[in-house]
Amino acid sequence: MSAIDARDISKRYGTVTALDRVSLTVESGEIFGFLGPNGAGKSTFLNLMLGFTHPSAGSISVFDYDCQHEGVMARERIGVLPEGYDVIDHLTGRQHIEYAIEAKQIDDNADPLNVLDRVGLTEDAGRMATEYSKGMKQRLVLGMALTGEPDLLLLDEPTAGLDPTGAAELRSIIREENERGATIFFSSHVLEQVEAVCDRVGILQNGTLIAVDTIQGLRGSLGGGTKLEITVDSLQNGTLNTIQEIEGVETAVTPDNSTIEATCTNDAKMDILVGLRDAGIDVVNFRTQEASLEDMFIEYTETDQSHNNNTNHDNADHGVTNASGKKKENNHGSQSGEQSEPAEESTAESESGLESGVPSE
Numbered sequence: 020m021s022a023i024d025a026r027d028i029s030k031r032y033g034t035v036t037a038l039d040r041v042s043l044t045v046e047s048g049e050i051f052g053f054l055g056p057n058g059a060g061k062s063t064f065l066n067l068m069l070g071f072t073h074p075s076a077g078s079i080s081v082f083d084y085d086c087q088h089e090g091v092m093a094r095e096r097i098g099v100l101p102e103g104y105d106v107i108d109h110l111t112g113r114q115h116i117e118y119a120i121e122a123k124q125i126d127d128n129a130d131p132l133n134v135l136d137r138v139g140l141t142e143d144a145g146r147m148a149t150e151y152s153k154g155m156k157q158r159l160v161l162g163m164a165l166t167g168e169p170d171l172l173l174l175d176e177p178t179a180g181l182d183p184t185g186a187a188e189l190r191s192i193i194r195e196e197n198e199r200g201a202t203i204f205f206s207s208h209v210l211e212q213v214e215a216v217c218d219r220v221g222i223l224q225n226g227t228l229i230a231v232d233t234i235q236g237l238r239g240s241l242g243g244g245t246k247l248e249i250t251v252d253s254l255q256n257g258t259l260n261t262i263q264e265i266e267g268v269e270t271a272v273t274p275d276n277s278t279i280e281a282t283c284t285n286d287a288k289m290d291i292l293v294g295l296r297d298a299g300i301d302v303v304n305f306r307t308q309e310a311s312l313e314d315m316f317i318e319y320t321e322t323d324q325s326h327n328n329n330t331n332h333d334n335a336d337h338g339v340t341n342a343s344g345k346k347k348e349n350n351h352g353s354q355s356g357e358q359s360e361p362a363e364e365s366t367a368e369s370e371s372g373l374e375s376g377v378p379s380e
């Protein structure tokens with residue numbers, strides 16, 4: 020069964036299209052990273068999952084429960100760490116977890132200290148949460164999300180405020196939760212975190228899902244997935260041309276008289292070295308570096324921005340796996356409307372979104 024199944028979901032606020040026909044399937048047991056620049060529509064997607072806002076078109080379900088019409092059932096399966104959540108006045112850390120236990124109607128014998136221990140707050144259990152540091156508050160809200168062993172964890176910017184130790188602990192918790200069977204869906208701008216734990220990632224840009232794939236798959240799709248730095252004895256005239264003409268080489272520059280820097284496909288690495296040898300150039304040293312998720316994120320979102328600025332690039336094939344992970348296609352620039360949308364909604368719609376507090380249980 021899919022943990023999340025979004026079908027052609029759109030959300031409009033007045034003239035703003037926050038989400039434009041997004042289709043995405045996240046399978047049960049996946050760790051999925053949801054990325055996108057500011058304003059891309061990530062929180063809107065999470066709010067739709069939580070039933071805090073309603074779609075303008077399309078549908079979204081969590082474990083087969085429609086988030087709009089069966090929201091209570093869907094939310095019972097979800098633990099959420101919202102972005103920018105603040106703690107409750109006059110409650111200790113322990114009372115926050117007790118509140119979560121009660122709200123989620125979990126077994127009366129559940130011990131809040133077990134959760135507080137997992138998030139490193141045992142010693143501070145009796146202190147007022149308003150006195151906690153930012154990172155401690157983030158740990159506490161994570162503890163509330165973990166309470167009751169939810170089947171789906173929605174984490175919006177979970178590392179906000181965490182120190183490096185806290186971030187490492189978060190990664191361990193994500194893996195532990197995943198090992199017990201939970202699906203993890205998290206949105207973050209800290210791409211090293213995403214890269215470290217995610218099975219697949221989706222990149223949202225201007226409300227459109229522009230790529231969904233494994234990190235390795237994204238590297239392959241971009242072509243320039245590998246950076247190669249080669250030190251040679253000395254460069255000769257025409258060396259750069261020789262390299263640039265090799266299939267799979269995306270860029271090649273010579274920052275000085277003995278160094279070549281190239282971005283290329285994995286397969287082209289050896290061709291470059293062979294090409295240099297054939298040209299009579301001695302390779303003194305070389306090292307390769309795979310493109311980081313951050314490199315790829317910038318490349319995807321900048322490419323997509325240029326597509327959006329030049330409106331006629333619909334469906335250019337960059338070979339990216341689609342949102343269900345099943346077939347190769349590309350969503351770049353696919354914003355021209357083939358389907359009719361309902362009338363735009365008013366911006367006056369009342370929202371109780373992720374950024375405004377505890378989800379109603």
Ligand SMILES: Nc1ncnc2c1ncn2[C@@H]1O[C@H](COP(=O)(O)OP(=O)(O)OP(=O)(O)O)[C@@H](O)[C@H]1O
Pocket residue numbers: 032035036037055056057058059060061062063064366370
């Ligand atoms: N309640 C609302 N009323 C009007 N516009 C909204 C509302 N909520 C979101 N938007 C708009 O929808 C778009 C997507 O916003 P959203 O908060 O989903 O982006 P995001 O990807 O979560 O951004 P960030 O990374 O900055 O948190 C933005 O243009 C935003 O201004």
